[in-house]
Amino acid sequence: MKIVVLVKQVPDSGAERNLRSDDNTVDRGSANNVINEMDEYAIEEALQIQEKHGGEVVVLTVGPDRASESIRKALSMGPDSAVHVVDEALHGSCAVATSKVLAAAIGQLNADLIICGAESTDGRVQVMPHMIAERLGIAALTGARKLTVDGSSLTIERQTEEGYEVVTASTPAVVSVWDTINEPRYPSFKGIMAAKKKPLETKSLADLGIAASEVGFDGATSAVVEHSKRPPRQAGNKITDSGDGGLKLVEYLASEKFV
Structure with missing residues (x-):
């Protein structure tokens, strides 16, 4: 079985994230970029399937040159090889265009x-x-909290707010996973060193048969027109209880339509 794991490099969610002032895209140049957290669970799931059923695990990324840092981090967890689609024309691509490149x-x-x-x-x-x-x-088997592989048959438990649904399909298929599906392994020193020698193939849009006009800002179906910083949190209302604190609290809740 050949398993492709989609990995995206994103700004660290634990740090401040910004949009660029010139084109309203995510400012990745000044950010601390890391592997998208949910993708680490996808890598782990692929490796567990490989350990049980054999096969090959390939990491696939679409992103600028610096995304290679996250590719090597992903490879250090255990996948066999990686493909990096990198092209200057990709900057400004929307989700629709990105899905075309990935597909x-x-x-x-x-x-x-x-x-x-x-x-x-x-x-x-x-x-x-x-x-x-x-x-x-x-x-597409989406939102999996559990994935079972039996030959060419796939079964997932799709996580919902009420519990889970059981969904089945045959390969080939796309499976998306939540962070409830497993616990990602930490790269070992041996894995980190081995990742430096694993095959990493780069592809351009021309290699994929996609014109530059189909991606980037020219091919985008949506765009961020304007953005602004979230306003600072305002101080809350303070009620001093002088015997009527309960009444003031109820009045405030009523004014906010909580009661």
Whole structure:
């Protein structure tokens, strides 16, 4: 089984994140960039499947040159190789255009199973697995808290607010996972050293048969028109109890339509 894991480099969610003033895109140049947290669970799930059933695990990333840092981090966890789609024309691409690039790259890899995180911490749109599956004409098993592989048959427990749903499909398929599915392993020193020698192939848009006009700002179906910083938190209302504190509290709650 050939498993492709989608990995995205994102600004660290624990630090301040900003948009660029010139084009309203995420400022990745000045950020502390890391692997999207949910993707680490996708990598771990792929490795566990490989350990049980054999096969090959390939990391796939679309991003600028510096995304290679996260690719090597991903490889240090255990995958066999990686593909990095990098092209200056990709800057400003929307989710729709990005899904086209990813689908084209996956098509060239002839994957049996594509695993990704349920969402990225910079976009949080949760649409990428559905878009890729639609473009490839394959099933999408999304929001998995558990994945079982039996030959070419896949079964997931799809996490919901009420519990879970059992969904099945045959390979090839796209599976997105939540952070409840496993506990990602830490890269060992041996794994870190081995990652430096693992194959890392770079592809351009031309290699994928995609024109520059189909991606970036020219090919975007949506754009950020304006942005502003979140306003600082305001001081709350302080009630001094002089015998009527309860009444003042109820009046405040009523004014905010809580009661």
